[in-house]
Amino acid sequence: MPELPEVEVVRQSLNKKIKRKKVKKVIIKNRNLRFKIPKNFSVFLKRQIITKVDRFSKYLIFHLSEKGYFLLHLGMSGTVHLVKINKNNRITNTSFYNSPVLPKKHNHVEIIFEDFKIVYNDPRRFGFFEIIGNPLLLKKRFLHFGPEPFSRDFNLRYLISSFKKKKKNIKNLLLDQKFVSGIGNIYASEILFLSKINPNKKVHLLKRRNCENILIYSKKVLLDSIKKGGSTIRDFKSSSGKIGNFQKNFNVYGREGLNCKLPQCKGIIKKKIISNRSTFFCESCQK
């Protein structure tokens, strides 16, 4: 599912394609997403130039020429498609960012440019669009989000002071966007495996060494995944139609009952539901 790395991969390709392009028209096919697409969305975007596509956490931020923005969150099943069109909005070719073919069902929004359009598809409707009127409101929108793992603010002092006053387990806290932004369920398991920390461990019991590992591996796991082009899209396929790399690079996620990948470890990967989310870990090397 789209976690920070997948959203970043989408951002990079989008930025390449639509930077400095003018929106000709917006067609709303189905307003119903997690939140209804705002009524004025089409009017707000029309004839604006998209100056760049940014990202914070799992949110795409589209900068518009008239000092406004719109946000796009992909939820769990949102995909963005690039489609070449002729003057009559007829498709001449399809490409993709995080899914291979333009699906027939669940296309919600079309943003039309001169000779191509981007189509937002979302079967489970957990994604959403949001209009942000000015830079101040944009700042305010993310004010209560924790730092991204790459941020300078995500440091040893921050971790130690946050852990001291909390009674949650570490898995739970890694998913808490107020503590750290951009980590989702899959990468939380992966980060804790590399850090050799049991996901059930209460954070106030973590040692300095544990904090250092969390810092190192949260960066590493996310950056590696960005380099590989995102790995948590379940049905990801390459343009040639080959099955994607979902699960291939995971150490624990989806590997219940299999051997721990650490060469010296004889452990078996366990699956446990922690706060309503599947969590994978090796009991033997994660303490």
Next chain:
DNA sequence: AAGAGGCCCTGATAGC
């Protein structure tokens, strides 16, 4: 006030 759990949604898959 922090923390736990419910809920939104559809498609894929398992089991009978």
Next chain:
DNA sequence: TGCTATCAGGGCCTCT
């Protein structure tokens, strides 16, 4: 073959 049950999970909401 066709039915039902379960699972996937981000983030907001409610309840304790």
